[in-house]
Amino acid sequence: MAEVSEDSIMNTLSGVMDPEVPVLSVIDLGVIRDVRINQSHVEVDIAPTYTGCPAMDVISSSVEEAIIKLGVSKVEVNTVLTPPWTTDWISEDGKRKLLDYGIAPPKNEGNQKRELFQSAPEIACPRCKSNDTSCVSLFGSTACKSLYRCNACLEPFDYFKCL
Amino acid sequence: MMLDTCDFKTQYVLHLADDALVLGQRLSGWCGHGPILEQDIAISNISLDLIGLARQYYQYAAELIGGDTTEDSLAYFRESREFYNHLIVEQPNGDWGDTMSRQFYFDTFHFFQLQHLTRSEDLRLREIATKALKETTYHAQFSAEWIIRLGDGTKESRKRVQKSITHHFPYALEFFETTEFDKQAHDLNLGPDVRELKDKWIEKVREVLNIATLDDINSDAVAKKGGKRGIHSEEHGLILAEMQSVARSYPDAKW
Numbered sequence: 001m002a003e004v005s006e007d008s009i010m011n012t013l014s015g016v017m018d019p020e021v022p023v024l025s026v027i028d029l030g031v032i033r034d035v036r037i038n039q040s041h042v043e044v045d046i047a048p049t050y051t052g053c054p055a056m057d058v059i060s061s062s063v064e065e066a067i068i069k070l071g072v073s074k075v076e077v078n079t080v081l082t083p084p085w086t087t088d089w090i091s092e093d094g095k096r097k098l099l100d101y102g103i104a105p106p107k108n109e110g111n112q113k114r115e116l117f118q119s120a121p122e123i124a125c126p127r128c129k130s131n132d133t134s135c136v137s138l139f140g141s142t143a144c145k146s147l148y149r150c151n152a153c154l155e156p157f158d159y160f161k162c163l
Numbered sequence: 164m165m166l167d168t169c170d171f172k173t174q175y176v177l178h179l180a181d182d183a184l185v186l187g188q189r190l191s192g193w194c195g196h197g198p199i200l201e202q203d204i205a206i207s208n209i210s211l212d213l214i215g216l217a218r219q220y221y222q223y224a225a226e227l228i229g230g231d232t233t234e235d236s237l238a239y240f241r242e243s244r245e246f247y248n249h250l251i252v253e254q255p256n257g258d259w260g261d262t263m264s265r266q267f268y269f270d271t272f273h274f275f276q277l278q279h280l281t282r283s284e285d286l287r288l289r290e291i292a293t294k295a296l297k298e299t300t301y302h303a304q305f306s307a308e309w310i311i312r313l314g315d316g317t318k319e320s321r322k323r324v325q326k327s328i329t330h331h332f333p334y335a336l337e338f339f340e341t342t343e344f345d346k347q348a349h350d351l352n353l354g355p356d357v358r359e360l361k362d363k364w365i366e367k368v369r370e371v372l373n374i375a376t377l378d379d380i381n382s383d384a385v386a387k388k389g390g391k392r393g394i395h396s397e398e399h400g401l402i403l404a405e406m407q408s409v410a411r412s413y414p415d416a417k418w
Binding site: 081161 | 204
């Protein structure tokens with residue numbers, strides 16, 4: 001097995017993108033929880049974003065593939081549920097990339113996240129920056145996004161909702 | 164995997180899994196048929212969350228059972244009599260009001276059930292519930308908003324959703340019927356005493372029905388029960404026939 005360091009692995013993983021939000025790497029997304037380098041193999045712990053997210057299987061195999069390219073003979077990708085992934089783990093850099101891509105980044109709502117029947121948060125339009133927007137549907141093109149409409153520029157946009 | 168062949172904890176995990184799988188499968192029937200694109204996408208996402216949750220529970224149940232049992236053998240190779248889901252989750256999709264009233268009753272119960280499971284003595288159940296509770300909060304908000312929109316909507320939408328809400332109510336009461344595995348799960352501090360969830364559930368349901376300008380619940384209603392003991396409606400067999408057909412036709416098939 002080739003000599004690898006944690007830094008080189010993390011560096012490689014910053015080039016592995018979320019297939020459904022291709023501007024975010026798995027590092028930006030905060031799903032990589034731990035990397036352990038053993039004598040014969042590398043172990044990676046991944047926190048799933050949504051329980052039923054179909055992208056998770058693709059992410060796991062992309063992570064494995066990327067590390068194998070570094071010359072590692074065996075990679076073990078584990079799914080860890082605890083602590084559960086939260087949008088708070090998306091890096092600041094990741095939030096900026098989301099905004100540039102046209103997706104409003106998650107707006108920290110603090111402990112309101114667990115309340116039953118909370119009202120939709122006020123989200124600024126990523127295009128024209130107006131606060132005059134309305135939530136069209138809590139569930140957008142993927143489970144992690146809500147669909148919003150800007151009442152100022154009239155464009156629809158995605159909001160990466162808090163989890 | 165009849166009830167008497169596995170221990171109470173396994174029965175309880177299977178019961179949790181079966182609710183998620185059967186409802187997830189039901190909701191997947193809306194994919195491509197939603198009333199408008201946004202709702203088609205939303206309901207398919209909720210379906211995915213539930214199927215993902217079912218997988219977590221089945222993986223755990225398979226570990227508890229051991230041997231050759233896998234999440235797939237539990238989902239695809241059990242008979243209707245071996246499923247312990249509540250009757251409400253197998254009810255037909257009907258119109259959008261039927262689907263939303265079934266969903267609203269279930270989501271509200273599911274929210275309180277998961278809230279309790281996050282304090283389970285069992286680490287695995289605690290982990291699964293902590294994750295699922297966050298997602299379920301969005302489901303519950305979504306279905307409650309639809310009950311309000313349809314109830315406080317047009318004359319026609321109000322009439323139809325009222326009919327669905329009244330029709331599903333006795334099925335929802337099965338949530339609070341205690342079976343032997345519920346009792347044992349509660350004694351072992353794995354899960355809630357389901358009877359104790361009823362007050363919170365009734366309070367939330369009443370609050371939403373009131374905003375939706377719908378009739379108050381019928382306090383004389385009697386629970387329609389049987390699902391938790393493996394006694395299902397004809398619908399259940401049809402759901403399984405569709406869901407299990409590929410796996411049973413090609414039992415060793417790999418994706």
